[in-house]
Amino acid sequence: MLLAPTLREVPAEAEIASHKLMLRAGLMRRASTGVYTYLPLGLRVLQKIETIIREEMDGAGGQEVLLPILQPAELWHETGRWDDYGEEMFKLKDRHGRQFCLGPTHEEIITALVRTEISSYRQLPLLLYQMQNKYRDEIRPRFGVMRSREFIMKDLYSFDRDEQGLDENYWKMYHAYGRVFTRCGLKFRPVEADPGAIGGNMTHEYMALADAGEAEIVYCPHCDYAANVEKAECVVIPGERTGELESMTAVSTPGIRTVEDLEEFFQRPASHMIKTLIYRGKDVVVAALVRGDHVVNDIKLARAVGLMELELADERTIEEVTDAPRGFAGPVGLHGCRIIADPAVMEIQNGISGGNAVDVHLTGINPGRDFAPDEVVDIRTAQPGDPCPCGEGTLQGARGIEVGQVFKLGTKYSQALGATFLDENGQEHPLIMGCYGIGVTRTVAAVVEQRNDEDGICWPMSIAPFHVIIVPVNYRDEEQKAAVEELYDELNTAGVEVVLDDRDERPGVKFKDADLIGFPIRITIGPRTLAQGQAEVRLRDRGKVNLVSLNEVVTHVQEQIRRAIENESVCSD
Numbered sequence: 258m259l260l261a262p263t264l265r266e267v268p269a270e271a272e273i274a275s276h277k278l279m280l281r282a283g284l285m286r287r288a289s290t291g292v293y294t295y296l297p298l299g300l301r302v303l304q305k306i307e308t309i310i311r312e313e314m315d316g317a318g319g320q321e322v323l324l325p326i327l328q329p330a331e332l333w334h335e336t337g338r339w340d341d342y343g344e345e346m347f348k349l350k351d352r353h354g355r356q357f358c359l360g361p362t363h364e365e366i367i368t369a370l371v372r373t374e375i376s377s378y379r380q381l382p383l384l385l386y387q388m389q390n391k392y393r394d395e396i397r398p399r400f401g402v403m404r405s406r407e408f409i410m411k412d413l414y415s416f417d418r419d420e421q422g423l424d425e426n427y428w429k430m431y432h433a434y435g436r437v438f439t440r441c442g443l444k445f446r447p448v449e450a451d452p453g454a455i456g457g458n459m460t461h462e463y464m465a466l467a468d469a470g471e472a473e474i475v476y477c478p479h480c481d482y483a484a485n486v487e488k489a490e491c492v493v494i495p496g497e498r499t500g501e502l503e504s505m506t507a508v509s510t511p512g513i514r515t516v517e518d519l520e521e522f523f524q525r526p527a528s529h530m531i532k533t534l535i536y537r538g539k540d541v542v543v544a545a546l547v548r549g550d551h552v553v554n555d556i557k558l559a560r561a562v563g564l565m566e567l568e569l570a571d572e573r574t575i576e577e578v579t580d581a582p583r584g585f586a587g588p589v590g591l592h593g594c595r596i597i598a599d600p601a602v603m604e605i606q607n608g609i610s611g612g613n614a615v616d617v618h619l620t621g622i623n624p625g626r627d628f629a630p631d632e633v634v635d636i637r638t639a640q641p642g643d644p645c646p647c648g649e650g651t652l653q654g655a656r657g658i659e660v661g662q663v664f665k666l667g668t669k670y671s672q673a674l675g676a677t678f679l680d681e682n683g684q685e686h687p688l689i690m691g692c693y694g695i696g697v698t699r700t701v702a703a704v705v706e707q708r709n710d711e712d713g714i715c716w717p718m719s720i721a722p723f724h725v726i727i728v729p730v731n732y733r734d735e736e737q738k739a740a741v742e743e744l745y746d747e748l749n750t751a752g753v754e755v756v757l758d759d760r761d762e763r764p765g766v767k768f769k770d771a772d773l774i775g776f777p778i779r780i781t782i783g784p785r786t787l788a789q790g791q792a793e794v795r796l797r798d799r800g801k802v803n804l805v806s807l808n809e810v811v812t813h814v815q816e817q818i819r820r821a822i823e824n825e826s827v828c829s830d
Contacts, residue, residue, distance in 0.1 A: 259297060259298075259756060261296070263281060263770050264280060267281065268287075270287065273401070273706065274469065274705065274706055275402075275703070275706045275709075276400055276702070278709055278714050279299065281713075282298065282714055283296055283774070284298050285401075290398050291406035291407065292406055293402060293405065298723075299701070301723070302716075302722050303409065303697060303701060305720040305721075306441055306697055307697060309440045309441060313434075314384075314386050316433070317429050317433045318382075319386045320383075321385075321388075322385050322387050323389065324363050325360070325366065326360050326389065326390055327359065327360070328357060332365040332369050332674070333358065336673040336674065338365070344394060344396070345394050346359075346394065347359040347361075347393075360389070360392065361391055362391065362412075363412050367412070368671060368674045368690070369676075371383070371414075372675055375678055375688065377679055378679065381416060381418045382416060382417045384414070384416075384426065386413035386414070386693075387411070387412055388409060388411045389409070390409055392406060393406060393408075400702070402699060403469070403658065403699060405698070408698045409698045413693040414690060414691065414692055415430070415690065416671075417689040418678065419689060423689045424665075426691055427665055430693040431461060434447070434663065436826075438463060438465070439825070439827065440826050441717065442707075442716075442720065442825050443700070443704060444465065444466050445466065446463075446655075447463050448464055448474050448476070448485050448488075449488045449489070450485040450488050450662065451488045451560075459664070460664045460665070461662065462485055462657075462662045463659070463660050463661035464655075465658040465659075466656070466707070467656060467658050467706040469658070469706050470657040472658070472659055473485070473654065473655075474486065474655050474656070474657050475641060475653065475655075476655065477651070477652055478650060479645060479647060479650025480645065480647040480649065482647055482650075486638050486640070487557070487638070489639035491601070491643060492644045492645070492648075493604065494644065495604055503621030506619065507612055508617070509617060510617065512616070516530060516532065516550070519549070528549065528550050528605075529549070529608050530605075530609045531546055531549065531587065531605060531622060532553075533546055533588055533610060533611055534547075534586070535575045535594070536555075536567040536570055537567065537569075537570040538564045538568070539564060542593060543562055543567060543594060544586070544591050544595070544597070545558050545597055545599075545636055546602045548601045548605065551599065551640075552637060552640075553636060553638070554638040557634075557636045558597065558636045561597055561632065562595070578592065578594045579611075579613045581611075581612075581615055582615065585611045585613060585616075586611045587610035587611035587612055587619055588624075588628040589613065590613050595632075596628070596632075597630060597631065597634055597636060598632070598634075599636045599637045600633055601637065602630075603625070603633055605622075605624060607620070607621050607623060608620075608623070608624075610622050640652070641653050660695065661693075661695040661696065662693075663691070663693045664691060666691055666692050667689060667690065668689060668690070670690055671687040712772040713772045713774065714774065715798050716775040716776075718777050718818055718825060719821075721754075723754045723776055724755065724777055724818050725748060725754065725755040725776065725779075726755070726756045726758055726774075726776040727744060727755060727756070727757045727780045728767045728781045728782075729758070729781075730764050731783070732758075733761070737782055737784070737787060740787055741782050742757070744782070744807065744810060747810075748814065751811050753814055753815065756776070758771070764783075768781075771797075775797060776797060777797050778794065778817060780792050780794055780795075786804065789804075790806060790808075791807060792804075792810050793805075794814065794817075796817065
């Protein structure tokens with residue numbers, strides 16, 4: 258008896274389609290907050306995704322290893338990440354007081370392995386990968402396995418002697434990932450992204466397009482450009498020039514705080530305003546200037562400052578820098594801070610800003626004349642409607658689920674951990690590293706987000722838990738029972754993954770469960786079809802029903818499976 262307990266009601270904890278359906282279809286059950294048990298159907302889906310990944314990684318020259326979940330703190334101290342990683346890291350001690358963590362990622366442990374095993378350029382390049390559980394103490398686990406505390410990831414690490422080798426492996430993985438996600442039935446876009454805490458100087462994220470995605474991306478329909486909004490390059494549009502510079506004037510604006518209020522008060526668009534936000538980081542205070550209709554990109558700003566992160570300043574810091582409470586900051590008269598302006602700000606003529614005084618704004622502000630930023634850097638978040646860097650198209654927006662990411666790490670970890678090799682001349686060099694990850698459990702959720710309807714999941718053939726379900730109208734009828742059991746044996750013998758629904762339930766219940774779980778092909782045998790020597794063969798994704806002779810069902814089903822998998826394997830990259 259297959260353990261596939263379906264639910265009629267939507268669990269209260271579930272917010273998005275994938276979470277609801279993975280629980281209702283009996284793929285998984287909640288063990289605790291952000292931790293799930295996978296039942297047989299869910300495990301089969303995971304295993305099929307893992308098989309696709311293994312085929313593509315092996316084909317690209319990868320060798321599979323299995324790294325430990327429990328990692329010694331010493332390695333993390335060597336890279337300096339033990340304290341820097343943050344509160345997401347699960348830390349523990351053994352009975353002797355030695356510190357460990359449950360691996361949130363595996364850069365330290367893989368580099369430590371390679372430094373003991375690789376010594377010569379003759380052993381390079383080397384590509385090692387694993388599929389392993391990861392652990393991150395998310396402050397707010399949500400959306401099922403989309404953001405959980407325990408999850409399965411595939412990591413591949415490349416080790417090369419030079420940048421050319423890294424570049425070759427990076428693009429090899431880039432295209433291999435495209436094939437993986439295509440074979441899994443996903444609609445996705447690889448986008449330029451910020452490397453974040455993991456480091457490196459180049460990275461792409463693979464975004465499965467979905468309204469439930471936490472990430473925002475922009476892309477150009479005219480060219481291939483696509484990027485996470487945290488990374489997307491913003492093109493500066495020259496501002497309107499009247500030729501006459503107004504005098505800077507202080508205007509009393511009681512009760513006027515928001516950009517919308519300013520637009521109404523001055524009868525000027527937000528694009529004519531300068532928004533000033535005060536940030537604080539390690540040993541630095543920063544004033545970030547953007548146009549009133551733009552948003553400061555915290556990641557771009559932190560990179561411009563040379564820090565991993567910045568945070569909005571407290572009241573005391575704001576008053577020290579602006580001589581006014583929060584809400585009145587402007588670029589004129591700031592002191593004790595580093596002023597960074599977005600290029601679009603420098604195009605503003607006769608602009609409006611906060612006056613660094615309570616209920617005061619300044620008009621007639623002109624960059625260069627009235628204030629001079631320390632730096633002019635792209636620090637804003639790209640948005641739909643912006644011009645594409647290609648110069649021809651206009652950016653469009655979408656939401657995405659990050660299912661994979663490829664990084665050029667360089668020597669960040671090899672230098673810290675002393676992972677080196679000797680070249681032809683006996684000279685020692687640090688290994689050049691790349692890192693390439695796929696969220697296996699998250700991929701399952703992304704597929705369900707994209708491929709569902711009002712009745713349930715619509716699995717692609719490649720990763721469906723089973724390809725076929727046989728539903729007898731009345732299993733207690735001896736003639737029907739004999740027919741479906743014979744067909745079940747024939748399909749099994751032919752290598753078809755098949756389930757026989759032999760439950761003592763009404764046909765309608767069985768049909769609803771089959772659709773909810775998402776079996777790609779449903780074969781129904783009842784008294785009428787059996788009398789005609791036929792079976793109903795229904796394709797889940799199209800709802801199409803064919804009457805097929807019983808002695809031709811196996812061949813027909815095999816052909817449907819073959820066609821579906823071939824179509825799913827056509828890679829768009």
